[in-house]
Structure formats: structure tokens, C-alpha cells
Amino acid sequence: MAKKKDKLHFTTKTIHVGNKIDETGAAVTPIHFTSTFRQPTFNSNSEYVYSRVGSPTLAALEENLAMLENAHHAFAFSSGMAAMTAIFMMFKPGDHVLISRNVYGGVFRLVTKVLNDNKVDFEFIDTTNLETLSESIRDNTKLIHLETPSNPLLELADIEQVSNIAQKHNILVSVDNTFMGSYGQRPLDLGADIVMHSTTKFLSGHSDVLSGALMVNNDDAAEKISLIQNTGGALPSPFDAWLLLRSVKTLSVRVEKQFKNAEIIAKWLDSNSRVTKVIYPGLQSHKQFDLATKQHYSPDGDPVYGSMISFELDSSIKLDNFAKNLSIITLAESLGGVKSLISCPYSMTHASVPHQEKTELGITPNLLRFSVGIEHVDDLISELDYAMNHN
Numbered sequence: 001m002a003k004k005k006d007k008l009h010f011t012t013k014t015i016h017v018g019n020k021i022d023e024t025g026a027a028v029t030p031i032h033f034t035s036t037f038r039q040p041t042f043n044s045n046s047e048y049v050y051s052r053v054g055s056p057t058l059a060a061l062e063e064n065l066a067m068l069e070n071a072h073h074a075f076a077f078s079s080g081m082a083a084m085t086a087i088f089m090m091f092k093p094g095d096h097v098l099i100s101r102n103v104y105g106g107v108f109r110l111v112t113k114v115l116n117d118n119k120v121d122f123e124f125i126d127t128t129n130l131e132t133l134s135e136s137i138r139d140n141t142k143l144i145h146l147e148t149p150s151n152p153l154l155e156l157a158d159i160e161q162v163s164n165i166a167q168k169h170n171i172l173v174s175v176d177n178t179f180m181g182s183y184g185q186r187p188l189d190l191g192a193d194i195v196m197h198s199t200t201k202f203l204s205g206h207s208d209v210l211s212g213a214l215m216v217n218n219d220d221a222a223e224k225i226s227l228i229q230n231t232g233g234a235l236p237s238p239f240d241a242w243l244l245l246r247s248v249k250t251l252s253v254r255v256e257k258q259f260k261n262a263e264i265i266a267k268w269l270d271s272n273s274r275v276t277k278v279i280y281p282g283l284q285s286h287k288q289f290d291l292a293t294k295q296h297y298s299p300d301g302d303p304v305y306g307s308m309i310s311f312e313l314d315s316s317i318k319l320d321n322f323a324k325n326l327s328i329i330t331l332a333e334s335l336g337g338v339k340s341l342i343s344c345p346y347s348m349t350h351a352s353v354p355h356q357e358k359t360e361l362g363i364t365p366n367l368l369r370f371s372v373g374i375e376h377v378d379d380l381i382s383e384l385d386y387a388m389n390h391n
């Protein structure tokens with residue numbers, strides 16, 4: 001007898017949930033390229049009316065996205081930042097919002113340069129410290145936004161503990177889950193209310209789609225986000241929605257390979273005398289190794305540690321020469337794809353942060369952030385080795 005869909009394993013569901021076979025029998029969910037839908041009468045109540053408000057390709061994708069995080073609701077957006085904007089649009093003047101201090105640069109910019117005049121009181125705090133977090137809560141605190149693991153230092157916030165604290169004060173918790181992806185961490189299962197993804201990263205996985213998502217378990221928040229989504233209209237196109245739906249089918253196999261490659265590379269870097277620091281949640285030397293082991297697990301329950309590694313090269317290595325010797329490892333921002341990417345946070349993603357602040361945080365000029373892909377691990381290691389030693 002066929003199992004009910006919700007009893008199936010995660011990997012099976014990534015391929016089947018939302019991917020309905022229509023009356024034509026097409027094995028793959030078709031793309032509906034249309035902006036509007038014919039209505040049977042002037043006052044009908046059709047499921048689809050106008051594509052900003054809903055379309056079959058988007059509905060298929062959102063059903064699939066909700067499944068990834070065991071969510072009641074999911075909303076697709078045209079980028080991770082559009083999804084993030086929708087979260088902050090829920091709040092009104094006088095509300096107080098706590099945010100992890102090491103958030104993604106775009107989120108920092110959104111808050112300090114775009115939303116700063118809207119009279120919502122945003123405060124950046126160290127969310128890895130539960131005491132600081134508890135002390136920062138006020139009567140008007142409405143949201144705690146976590147980013148864990150953080151970029152590029154891979155600091156973790158304890159989602160379960162933060163959610164317990166927030167619940168007592170009736171505060172929503174949102175988590176930017178971009179760095180682990182849904183395979184490696186599912187914050188709603190740990191008590192969060194909203195999960196945000198830059199689906200540009202692991203969920204799309206091929207560095208070819210810009211898109212975002214919110215998965216939501218709080219019904220009031222879902223209602224607000226739905227209105228913001230279909231009124232603001234920052235939606236992925238039907239083609240991008242379809243590409244994403246296709247990409248998620250291989251999420252498990254892609255990230256299992258990426259995570260495995262990253263574990264091997266992190267150990268190799270750790271034993272390399274030309275590398276002065278390795279930050280990877282799967283190394284015992286990571287300050288929060290125990291929390292990583294508790295919080296990051298695959299849908300089958302196995303501990304996983306992600307495919308993001310930050311490491312610092314010996315100061316005798318010239319970064320420009322190192323970069324010139326890379327060929328399969330691409331020098332680029334972004335992460336989470338099948339193709340390995342490397343970046344220098346100091347001069348790239350964090351260029352606008354003052355030197356003093358970066359140094360205090362540990363973002364030094366020779367710190368590199370490596371997003372490990374699915375190439376053969378021996379090829380990745382030999383390229384790193386070559387680049388370090390031909391300098």
C-alpha cells in the first residue's frame with residue numbers, strides 16, 4: 001500500500017511534494033507563463049486570477065518549500081532580501097526588533113539605510129549569548145531575528161533556547177537558515193516561527209537563480225506576509241519558480257556530497273601548517289561544536305556540519321597569487337552551489353565594515369570563506385595545496 005505523503009522520507013518528498021501530474025499526464029510540473037487567468041463569469045471565485053496573487057507554478061513551489069521545513073505556510077520571493085523585507089514590513093512604529101549582530105551585510109544595509117526612518121526600533125545584539133538576549137528584551141519587543149550559522153565566522157545561536165525565551169514574552173522568532181539549508185537545519189522544528197532562505201544558495205544549488213522564501217508556522221504572521229507578498233509583488237517569475245522546484249529534487253544528494261567534501265577539506269586545512277585558523281562547526285576546535293552537533297542534523301537524524309568553511313592563510317601567502325592559481329575553485333561571492341566558490345570577506349562581502357571592527361571580529365585580510373561544491377574532493381584539495389605552495 002502506498003504510504004501517505006507525510007510518512008515518506010524527506011528525500012522522497014523533495015521530489016514529489018507539489019510536483020503534481022496534471023490532466024495531460026506530463027511527468028514534470030509544467031510552467032504556466034501567463035500574467036492573468038480567464039474567469040468563467042464576472043463574479044467568479046476562481047483559484048487563479050492574476051499571477052501576482054497566485055499562479056500554478058508558484059503554488060507547486062510553495063507547497064514543496066513548506067514541506068522542506070515542516071511549515072504550515074510557505075511564500076516564495078524574488079530574492080532572499082525581498083523575503084527579509086517582507087518580515088520587517090510586518091512591524092509598525094514603536095515596535096522593537098532584536099537582530100543577530102553578525103547578520104548578512106544586505107540585512108544590515110536594509111535596516112540601517114532603508115528602514116531606519118520607519119520608526120521601528122532595530123537593535124543588533126550578540127544572539128549567541130542567551131543572557132544578553134534576555135536582558136535586551138523590552139515590553140515592545142516583537143521579533144528576534146537570528147542568523148545561524150553566521151557569515152563568515154560561523155557563530156551559532158541556540159534556536160531552541162532562544163525560542164523558549166521568546167515564547168514566554170510572546171515574541172516571534174525568525175531564523176535566516178540560508179547557511180545550512182533545510183537539509184541541515186530545520187528551525188521550525190526547534191520552536192521558531194519563521195524561517196527565511198536566500199533560495200539563491202543551497203535550495204537552488206546551481207548558482208543560476210536569484211530567489212527567496214519564508215516558511216511560517218504562526219498563522220497571524222502568515223496572514224500579514226501573504227498580504228505583503230501579493231501586494232508588494234516581489235515574486236519569482238514562473239521560470240525561476242520552476243527551476244527552483246526542479247533544483248530541490250536533488251537537494252539531498254547535492255548537500256550530502258557537499259557536506260562530506262567539506263568535512264574532509266576542513267580536516268585537511270586544520271592539519272596544514274600554512275593555515276593559521278580553520279572555522280568549521282564540525283571540528284572539535286569550533287567553540288560551539290556541541291551546539292552544532294545538537295542543532296544541525298539531517299532529516300534522518302544524523303549530525304551534519306554544513307559545507308561552509310572559513311580559514312585563514314599564513315600571512316606569508318599573497319592572496320592575489322593564491323587566487324591566480326585557482327581554476328576549478330571560482331573566486332566569487334555567494335554560496336551553497338554544486339560549484340565550489342571562494343571569497344575574501346575582508347575585501348568583498350565586508351568591504352564596507354571599518355578595519356578596526358573587522359579585526360576585532362576576526363575578519364582578517366587573509367581570512368577566506370570557502371563554499372564547498374560537489375567536485376571530487378581530491379581535485380579541490382590538490383588545487384588548494386598548489387595555490388598555497390606556488391605563491
Ligand SMILES: *Cc1c(COP(=O)(O)O)cnc(C)c1O
Pocket residue numbers: 079080081082104106147151176178179197198199200201210211212
Ligand atoms: C545571500 C544571502 C541573503 C540574501 O539573499 P539574496 O537572494 O541575495 O537576496 C541573506 N542572508 C544570507 C545569509 C545570505 O547568504
